[in-house]
Structure formats: structure tokens, C-alpha cells
Amino acid sequence: MARDNPRTKLSIPATLRASGGGDVKSVVHELSISGFSAASTKRMLEGQVCWLSLPDLEPCEAEVVWWENCIVGCEFSDLLSPIVHDNILQRYSHLGVVRTAI
Numbered sequence: 001m002a003r004d005n006p007r008t009k010l011s012i013p014a015t016l017r018a019s020g021g022g023d024v025k026s027v028v029h030e031l032s033i034s035g036f037s038a039a040s041t042k043r044m045l046e047g048q049v050c051w052l053s054l055p056d057l058e059p060c061e062a063e064v065v066w067w068e069n070c071i072v073g074c075e076f077s078d079l080l081s082p083i084v085h086d087n088i089l090q091r092y093s094h095l096g097v098v099r100t101a102i
Helices: 082-092
Strands: 008-018 023-031 035-039 049-053 060-068 071-076
Touching: 008 082, 023 049, 023 082, 035 060, 049 071
Parallel strands: none
Antiparallel strands: 008 023, 008 049, 023 035, 035 071, 049 060, 060 071
């Protein structure tokens, strides 16, 4: 996972679906525009394709980078839009998000 993008710790109810598998209820613990970490009771393999579904958003394709002790780390296939990212943080984080034009 690209570790140079700022990650925010939070708790978002979500659904994970591994390629060829069914939906599994999850909770996203960290989020950045490039990826996330989330609870995964099912073992996921490095390189496996999966989809993350967050409330009110279309599923996002990602690739598993690591899995350890029922937590999976994934990198999004396409970066999240900064606007979508900020909206998620405003909704699920106690931190205020202010993005300035660069």
C-alpha cells in the first residue's frame, strides 16, 4: 500500500467481497485516498482482488497487500477522489477536514 498518503483512523461499517467470494461484513479501521485496512474474518491472500462497499458509495476495487490477525490491508485500484475521501472523513471521523486548493 502506498504509505505516503495520510491515513485516518476511524470506524466505518462496510462490506468486503473477495474475488469469487461472497459479501462479508467488516469495519474499516484506517482510510487514505490510496487504500484502507479493515476487519476480515476470512483469510485473504496477498494479490487477491476484492471490493469494498461503504454506505452510500459504489463498491471500490482494491488489491490485498497484507492480511494479519483478521485485519486486511488493501490498495485501491483507482485512488479515491479527494472530495469523496473528505466526505467520508467528515461523516465518520471526529476530525474536521479542510482541503485547500494547491
